[in-house]
Amino acid sequence: MLRRSGVTGLAAVALAALVVASVAIGSVTLPFASVMAALRGARDTEAHLIVADLRMPRTVAGLVAGACLGVAGVLLQGATRNPIASPSLLGITAGGGFAVVVGVAFLGLPPSMAVWAAFAGGAIAAAVALSLASTGREGLSPVRLALSGAIVSALLAAWTAALLAIDQRTADEVRHWLAGSLTGRDVTAARSLLPLVAVALIGAWLLARPLDALALGDETAMGLGQHPTKIRLAAGCVAVLLSAVAVALAGPIAFVGLAVPHLARALVGADHRPVLILSAVLGPAMLLAADIVGRVVARPTEVQAGVLTALLGAPFLVHLAVRTRTTT
Amino acid sequence: VTVTVHPHERVGAVPMAVRRRPIIVAALVLAVPASALYALTIGSSDLSVSDTAAALVGAGDAGDIFVVRGLRLPRVLVALAAGAGLGASGMLLQGLLRNPLGSPDVIGVTGGASLTAVLAIGAEIPPLLLPAAAAAGAALATVTLHVLTTRAGAGGAPLVLAGIGIHAVASSATVLAVTRLPFGRLGAAEVWLAGSLHARNWTHVTAVGAALTAGVPAAFALVRRLGLLELGAEVATGAGVPVRSTRIQLLAVATVLAGAAVAVTGPIGFVALGAPHIARRIVGHAGAATLATAALVGGLLLLAADLLGQRLFHPTPIAAGVVTAVLGAPYLLWLLHRWGRR
Numbered sequence: 001m002l003r004r005s006g007v008t009g010l011a012a013v014a015l016a017a018l019v020v021a022s023v024a025i026g027s028v029t030l031p032f033a034s035v036m037a038a039l040r041g042a043r044d045t046e047a048h049l050i051v052a053d054l055r056m057p058r059t060v061a062g063l064v065a066g067a068c069l070g071v072a073g074v075l076l077q078g079a080t081r082n083p084i085a086s087p088s089l090l091g092i093t094a095g096g097g098f099a100v101v102v103g104v105a106f107l108g109l110p111p112s113m114a115v116w117a118a119f120a121g122g123a124i125a126a127a128v129a130l131s132l133a134s135t136g137r138e139g140l141s142p143v144r145l146a147l148s149g150a151i152v153s154a155l156l157a158a159w160t161a162a163l164l165a166i167d168q169r170t171a172d173e174v175r176h177w178l179a180g181s182l183t184g185r186d187v188t189a190a191r192s193l194l195p196l197v198a199v200a201l202i203g204a205w206l207l208a209r210p211l212d213a214l215a216l217g218d219e220t221a222m223g224l225g226q227h228p229t230k231i232r233l234a235a236g237c238v239a240v241l242l243s244a245v246a247v248a249l250a251g252p253i254a255f256v257g258l259a260v261p262h263l264a265r266a267l268v269g270a271d272h273r274p275v276l277i278l279s280a281v282l283g284p285a286m287l288l289a290a291d292i293v294g295r296v297v298a299r300p301t302e303v304q305a306g307v308l309t310a311l312l313g314a315p316f317l318v319h320l321a322v323r324t325r326t327t328t
Numbered sequence: 329v330t331v332t333v334h335p336h337e338r339v340g341a342v343p344m345a346v347r348r349r350p351i352i353v354a355a356l357v358l359a360v361p362a363s364a365l366y367a368l369t370i371g372s373s374d375l376s377v378s379d380t381a382a383a384l385v386g387a388g389d390a391g392d393i394f395v396v397r398g399l400r401l402p403r404v405l406v407a408l409a410a411g412a413g414l415g416a417s418g419m420l421l422q423g424l425l426r427n428p429l430g431s432p433d434v435i436g437v438t439g440g441a442s443l444t445a446v447l448a449i450g451a452e453i454p455p456l457l458l459p460a461a462a463a464a465g466a467a468l469a470t471v472t473l474h475v476l477t478t479r480a481g482a483g484g485a486p487l488v489l490a491g492i493g494i495h496a497v498a499s500s501a502t503v504l505a506v507t508r509l510p511f512g513r514l515g516a517a518e519v520w521l522a523g524s525l526h527a528r529n530w531t532h533v534t535a536v537g538a539a540l541t542a543g544v545p546a547a548f549a550l551v552r553r554l555g556l557l558e559l560g561a562e563v564a565t566g567a568g569v570p571v572r573s574t575r576i577q578l579l580a581v582a583t584v585l586a587g588a589a590v591a592v593t594g595p596i597g598f599v600a601l602g603a604p605h606i607a608r609r610i611v612g613h614a615g616a617a618t619l620a621t622a623a624l625v626g627g628l629l630l631l632a633a634d635l636l637g638q639r640l641f642h643p644t645p646i647a648a649g650v651v652t653a654v655l656g657a658p659y660l661l662w663l664l665h666r667w668g669r670r
Contacts, residue, residue, distance in 0.1 A: 084489065088496075128661070132429070143485045147429040150492045151601065154433055155660065157499075158597045158653025165522050165650060179503045254496060303504060310500035314493040318476055321489030 004268045011267075011281040018288040022059040023051060026295050058182040060190045062291050062305070063284040064197060065182075065250040070283020071204050072242040073257030074264070074276050078211035079235035080130075083320060084142040086258035087122075087243035091152035093254060095125025096247035097178060098156045101163060105174055115193060118244035125152050126240055180251040180306015182291050193245050200245070201280070203238040208272035211235065215270065253306045255313020256286050262320070352610050356624050360408065363631055367404045368396050370638060398529075406528040407634045407648070408627040409536045410589035411599055415626020416547050417586035418600030419607065419619055423554040424578045425488050431601040432466075432586035435491025439498030440469025441590040442521060446505045449517045458520070459535050459591035466587030469494055470579060487579075523594040523649020525634045532592040539588030544623070546581045551615045554578060596649045598656030599629050605663065 024035045034047040069087060076085040087093050099121025103109040109117060132148035133141075160178070164171035210231045213221040218228045246253060264278040287305060290312065294303035369380045375392060382388035383396040414432070421430040432438055444465030448458055473494055477486040506517055519526070553574045556564040561571050586600060606629075607621035630648060633655070637646035 089492070132660070141485075143427065143488045144429070146489055146492050147427060147434060150434040150495070151429055151431075151660065154597060155653055155657045158650065159657065161522060162646075162650040162654055165518065165647065171518075175507065179500075179507060254500070298508075301508070304507070307500045307504045310496050314496035314500070317493035317496065318490045321486045321493060322477060 004274045007267045008274070008278050008281065011278060011285065015281050015285045015288070018285055018292065019059055019063070021292055022062065022288050023055045025292055026050065026055055054183075057190070058291065059288065061182050061249045062288045064190050064193065065246040065253065066256060066284030066287030067280045068197060068200070068242040068246040068249075068283070069253060069256040069287070070260040070264075070279035070281075071201060071276055072239040072246070073261040073283075074272065074279045075204055075207065075211070075235040075239040075242075076257070077261050078207075078214065078272055079232045079239070080145065081215065082142050082145055083262070084146045084258070084317075086255070086261075087239070087246070088153070088252070088254035089146055089149045089258060089317075091125040091129040091149040091156065092122040092240055092243045093247060093252040094153035094156040096122035096244050097252040098125075098160050100247060101160055101174055101178070106163065106167070111189065112192060115196070115244050115248035118247040119241055122240045122244050122247065123237075125156060126236065128152055177251045179304035180253040180309070181302075181304040182250050182287075183302065183304075190249060193249065196241070197245055200238050200241045203234070204242070204276055205273070207231065207235050207238065208276055211272045215272075250287070251304075251306060253287065254310040255316065256283055256309050259313045259316045260286060262316075349611055353621065356610075356621070356628065359628055360624070360631075363628065363635065364404045364408065367407075367631060367635055368400045370635070371395065371400055372643075402530050402533045403525050403528045403634070404631065405533045406536060406592055407525050407631040409533070409540055410525075410593045410596070411603075411627035411630030412623040413536065413540055413543065413585040413589035413626070414596060414600040414630070415603030415607070415622040415624070416544065416619060417582040417589070418602075418626070419604040419622040420547060420550070420554065420578050420582040420585070421600070422604050423558050424575060424582065426558060427488065428605070429601070430488070432582065432590075433595070433597055433600060434495060435488065436469040436473060436494035436498055437466045437583055437586050438590050438595045439495040439502070440465040440467075440472075441587060442595050443498045443502045443505065444468070445520055445594070446502050446509070446517050449513050449520065450505060450509050452513070456531055459532065462591040462594075463539075463587045465498075466583055466590055469498060470583040470587075474576065474579060519647070520594045522647035523596040523652070524647040525593055525630075526645065526647070528592065536588045536592045539584055539591075543581055543584040543588065546577075547585065547619060548616055550574065550578055550581060551619050555613075555615050593630075594647075594649060596630060596633075597653040598659070599626050599633075599652055602656060602659055603629055 023039070024030070024032055028050055030047050030050065034045065035051055038045060038048040038051040072092075073086045076087065076090065077083060079085075096118030099117040100114050102121075103117035104111060104114050129145070129148040129152045132152070133144040164174070210221075210226050213224045213226045214228055214231055216224075221228050221231075243257070260279045260282045261275060264275045264282055268274040268278050287309065290308040291305040294305050294308050297303055365377065365380065368384065369375050369377055373395075375383070375396070379388055379392055380396055383392040384401070386393060386397075417437075418431045421432060421435065422428055424430070425435075441462040442465070445458060445462040448461035453461065473487065473491050476494075477490050502521075506514070506521075509517055553564070553569045556567050556569050557571065557574060557578075564571050564574070589596070603626035604618070604622045606625045607618050610625075611617045611621050629652065633651040634648040637648050637651045640646055640651075
């Protein structure tokens with residue numbers, strides 16, 4: 001118990017440091033004092049403009065999107081009892097991204113509707129990937145799940161590419177968004193999503209104990225008075241909603257939802273409640289770290305956070321794969 | 329020895345009525361010259377079938393001869409050869425990974441090729457060297473995959489998962505490379521990434537032809553051992569198959585076939601995934617016959633996709649890779665529906 005709180009506390013301190021760094025570091029070098037002054041409300045300075053209009057919004061977007069992805073990954077891995085489950089590997093991210101491109105860029109939906117487009121697209125993609133994976137006698141093995149998600153993602157990526165090939169103007173607008181970037185975010189966008197995030201996070205918390213029961217196996221869970229199908233459905237819905245928020249805020253960000261729950265379980269054990277809390281801290285920490293690194297590695301331009309999380313997270317998948325000794 | 333394999337579960341395992349098989353195979357074989365001839369007649373100016381046939385054998389109008397033999401024939405041949413390579417590669421990988429969803433698109437072969445191709449476009453190498461760059465990327469991805477999984481017991485599962493990871497690294501690096509391309513090179517990269525057969529010439533035909541000449545006989549030589557491997561490593565070992573080296577050879581041949589195809593066309597989705605399923609529907613699990621049918625179906629699929637792309641929104645052409653991806657999704661849903669029923 002002490003160890004859990006200690007680890008979570010340390011993670012929270014690290015996250016706080018990353019938040020400070022995210023506000024202080026950027027492609028324009030500002031003295032730390034003027035950043036602090038800008039935060040305290042010194043108006044009309046260049047520092048205030050950069051900090052308040054550029055760095056704060058992307059920091060807030062990174063915090064919210066990262067927490068959503070971390071928690072969504074825990075729910076998906078718990079509900080499927082599958083170490084590979086995560087928003088990007090199940091096709092949820094690709095489905096949401098495709099739906100946003102179609103809805104906002106082509107059908108002209110207002111940007112505030114992006115999250116619902118992402119929710120619908122993510123839910124459909126996840127349903128297709130899960131049904132593809134769970135056919136056959138052996139059921140939902142990690143490999144089948146990963147392959148189904150990869151195929152659904154590949155097809156959606158191709159559809160997105162097809163749409164963009166047809167409409168060059170939209171292509172220029174969404175290309176950066178599709179790489180998974182925190183730049184150019186509007187604080188109001190994150191703020192309007194907060195009630196939704198709060199509801200989803202409460203839902204996730206309420207699902208923690210049922211998911212613990214599910215981890216013991218469906219029959220034991222039923223013996224404990226739980227309904228495995230209902231739990232899975234609820235966890236899936238909450239996870240897709242959280243992933244949709246992340247897609248709407250930051251575009252398709254891969255591998256945060258995969259890596260963070262594993263890291264959290266390695267640190268605090270398998271119980272869902274502490275894992276959920278720690279994942280909600282580690283998720284934003286990973287995303288903000290990727291965003292900060294992306295700002296400084298290729299000055300004066302930036303590398304999108306989503307590119308960096310994939311470059312760092314995909315080797316983690318390879319690591320998981322090599323560790324998985326089960327045969328197909 | 330013909331080994332008929334019925335692995336644990338297979339999509340499209342129920343072949344069509346046995347007596348209809350020869351008719352369908354014959355129809356497929358005949359469809360190749362028929363659709364190729366049709367493809368030669370269409371383009372920016374359409375020719376009659378008789379003019380096209382005359383131009384093909386070198387008679388008739390000099391302009392027609394140039395258009396048919398110099399411009400359209402290489403395009404048709406590249407479509408058939410690349411499609412055949414993808415179909416055969418998909419069949420080998422689905423067996424190797426013991427998974428009906430295996431394909432070079434998901435295990436990083438195509439992703440690796442795309443990355444090096446975009447880097448090559450950024451470095452402004454001569455367009456003729458682009459296939460070589462893409463093939464190098466495909467090979468690099470497979471070698472990485474092999475090195476990473478060689479200690480993990482090399483069953484299907486680590487290969488699939490590590491392959492998906494490599495694909496993710498490659499595709500995000502591709503995104504990164506595309507966003508940093510100089511503005512003038514962006515169009516070239518996007519055209520390549522869409523998977524197009526536009527403006528293919530005899531150099532492309534030679535390149536993919538050479539790879540297939542090496543890869544296809546190798547695939548047929550492996551197909552019996554593949555059938556045993558699909559029954560499980562123990563069965564294969566019992567039957568005297570050197571499991572480890574067979575797996576490595578299968579991966580290498582599948583990479584040569586798919587890498588050659590991707591090198592000359594760019595990433596073409598779904599053909600490698602779909603062609604083996606269609607082939608198994610037609611001839612069942614019959615080793616060499618299924619492999620041949622998968623290659624045939626792959627070639628026809630890609631040629632048909634290219635024809636559709638040229639005709640659908642005529643005169644605006646659609647890349648063949650876009651056509652296969654757009655049509656691949658409904659096919660996937662239909663497969664899913666069939667699985668669900670059984």
